[in-house]
Structure formats: C-alpha cells, structure tokens
Amino acid sequence: MSAHPGLAYPCLDTPRERAVGYDAVMETELAPARTGGRLVELGPGLALPGFTLTLSPNEEAFGEEEEADFVYKVLSGAVRTTRLLSDGRRQIGAFYLPGDVFGLEFGPVHRFSAEAVTQTDVAIVRRSAVERAAERDPAIARQLWTLASHELADLQDHMLLLGRKNASERVASFLLKLSRRAHSRVIELPMSRCDMADHLGLTLETVSRTMSQMARSHAIDLPNARRVVVHDLEALAA
C-alpha cells in the first residue's frame, strides 16, 4: 500500500513513464489471508476479495495496452482514463470518483491508461476472480453488465457533447453532471483546467474563460479555482 512518488509533468507533456509498484501488490494479492485482504464491493451485492492501494497524483493505475488483470474501485480521490495521440494530444475519456468502478475490460488488455488525478485510494480485485464469480452466478454477471451499461451510456452522451456542443454547453454539461453526482450545488473540482479541457475537447484557456463568463453572468460562483457553486446552469446550458 505504499504511495509511489507522482511523476510531475506539465499539462501536455506526452509519454509518461509507467509507475511501478505492482509486483508487490500482485504478490500480496495472491496470499490475501496473510497480508490484509478485504472484501471489495464492486456493485450492490457483488463483493469479492481484494486489496487497497494508494496512488499519488498522476501515478498510473494501469497503462494503455497493459494486460487487464485487475478491476478497480475508487475509495477516495479521483482517477482519469486517457488516450494519447502520438503527438501528445490527449483525450480524457472519463473521471472516476469515490464509489466508481473502472478498469472493467472485456478484452485481454486495457485500451486506455488510468491515472490518479489527486492522491487516491483504490481497491483492486483480480479480474479472474470477477470472471469466475460471474460464471458461477448469473446475478453477478448481470451486475457486471449493469456496470458496463452505465459506462457505455456515459460514453454515448460524451460523444454527443464532443461532436455537437459548443464550449459553454460542454462546460455546463460537465458541471451539471458533477453537481448531480455530488447531490449538491457546491462542487469540489479534483481536476485541473487542463484535465477538464482534455475531457471536453477544448483548451484550458477556453475552459477558464467560459467559467469566468458563467461567474460574471451569475450562473455559477467561483469562490476559488477548484470550487464551483451552481446557481442557474440549466438556463445557461439552454
């Protein structure tokens, strides 16, 4: 459970080194009884033995093309999944907040990398254990399909956002989603403007300007850069 030093790099610095530290985890995971394994609840009524692990900011949980041996659940902090173009352009597919499951792959390898946004605790479960459980119990299989279902629905929504919405609609949709998710009009943003931009298909300057504009028009409050109070975003989005 040791935290490895996060790799500091500017916003658009390209190829990141793989954070190490998995060998130890994999070893301990193979002997759960001796090393403090615990039950991880991947879904309602879907608990499997696994382990916890702390990631430093920007540390990778897994990299693109890496073997998908584990399924992850965020306990605290935040995780982003990213794909890179060879020249360093980056697309953040999704952010995962406490309670979210990520890294649930269908194929043998991950098709994107996952990195901690801030210091983050994750629980991990061996994929083989998940698969065995699903084959034993159709209800568990259905649970997994439900997880994947929400994932896919979010991706579809996000494609519409990336393909057809303008800057203020994108930012508004994002903030509304976070607000709904937090059940609160007050949002703590764990991610930088650059992360938001790479998620929304904008530049960080445009994100910043758009949020300033929203604050000026009293659709939101910005007590500081990482805190947003939503007032009248519905009106603004429309």
Add this chain to the structure above:
Amino acid sequence: MSAHPGLAYPCLDTPRERAVGYDAVMETELAPARTGGRLVELGPGLALPGFTLTLSPNEEAFGEEEEADFVYKVLSGAVRTTRLLSDGRRQIGAFYLPGDVFGLEFGPVHRFSAEAVTQTDVAIVRRSAVERAAERDPAIARQLWTLASHELADLQDHMLLLGRKNASERVASFLLKLSRRAHSRVIELPMSRCDMADHLGLTLETVSRTMSQMARSHAIDLPNARRVVVHDLEALAA
C-alpha cells in the same frame, strides 16, 4: 418482412416518426417454426433462432428510449445509430455494415436510435433468448463480452477523434477505417456527406471540401461522390 416506406426528410430535419411494422415481426417471431425462422449467427459459434427484416432508407430499427427487446445483425446495407439534441443537432455514434451486430444493450431500453442508411436487411434475435443462452453457457457469455468489447474500443477511438483531431484527420481516419474494414482500397460509401459529417462532428460542407482537397492532392480518387479510392491516406493523416 415487408418493407415500409422510408420517411423522406432533409439532412437535419429533427424528430423522426417511429417506423412501424414491429407487431407483425414480433408475432411471427413467437411462432418461428411456422413462419420461416432461421438461425442467426451473432458471433463465431453463437447462433440463435431469429428472423430477417428489410428496412427502407431512413427507416428506424428502434428508437431512443424504446425497450431493447431485440439484438440485430446487418445482412446487407448499412445502419447508423444516432442521438439527437433537442434543437436537432445530431450525433451518429457508429455505422454498422454487413456482418456487424448492433442493438446489444445492457440496460432495459435503447440509449440511441438505429436507422437504415440505405435499404437494409437485418436479422433479429430476441434479447431474452440471447440472455438465456448466455446464462446456460459461459462461452456464449464471453462471446457477448467480446462483441461489447469491440463496440467500446470503437467508441473510445471515436472520442479521441471528436475531441482532438482536425477535419482532415477525421475524414482520413474514417476513410482508412472503412478501407481496412472492406479489405480494399476502393470504398463504396453507403452514407451521405451529411451522415459522415454528423458522425465526424463536422458540417457536410467541410466533409465535402476536405475530400475534394484530398482528391486534388492525389491522396484519394473520387470517381463519383459515393466511391473513394484510397491512395496515400496514411501520409495525409500524419
């Protein structure tokens, strides 16, 4: 199996009427022996009893929010999946060509609509039959996960395209994908410029201009609007 008249509408005309014709299908499907049911191969070694159906251009296979009772496979023609914004902006999530399976949902309802691009034959299988088969046989369940896997991988790629690529990269990626898919440098485009634009997050004019430009620089040939011969797209995309 009767073809219902396609609804003719301009490119960006918004809310489409639901094409009817399912009641008949559902009835026949319930009595397969008597009405010509056949085995539909959803994946390698995954054949289930189902039916065929012909869709006219622009006819819906299913609509957004409709119950996901069937899984579909394209036999001939082409299908697009679309999501709409209230003001008519449209995002085409994917095109499905002969051999492709679509409409495989995790949740109870479809999260997008599916329409025929051209006249299209599809095979349909009851979803309940698919689920029952998956619960009986883990190998079938794995087949379904593989299908979903490719779907998800494509969505991820497409998000990167929508979020971070410029117009010529988008068109180039699209044409390359079709070319790879067809195992041929000659592509027949079943879809209009408008459909391409709504898939790539561009306007139809930009798609047209970009392709003309590619033809002028001899990266492609355009014998006519719906046929493309790929020459040197790799170079152009880079």
Add this chain to the structure above:
DNA sequence: CATCGGCCTTGAGTCAGATCAAGCCCCTCG
C-alpha cells in the same frame, strides 16, 4: 517571510471550420 513553481486568468490576434448562398450533377419520373 521571501522565493519559487504550478496553475489559473485575461488580453490580443489569428485561423479552422461554420454559415450563408449559389450553382451543378445526376437520377427519377412524367
């Protein structure tokens, strides 16, 4: 407490792609 380094904001200028507007091509149908 001063300095440093990330982030964030803001401004000015530019440009890729959207918008608006003809006109063309080609297929269908009378």
Add this chain to the structure above:
DNA sequence: CGAGGGGCTTGATCTGACTCAAGGCCGATG
C-alpha cells in the same frame, strides 16, 4: 427528353475557439 429535386460542390464571409503571451494567485519550501 425535359423538369424537378435531392445530394454534392464551391465560393465568400464570419466567428468561436485556438494560439501566443503576459501577469496574478497561492501553496509549498527553505
């Protein structure tokens, strides 16, 4: 064969978001 219409192309213009650049804020650090 001529008219009509849908889809495609092309041109002119506009504009929203990007780029480049400067400076401010703030937390970490010595």
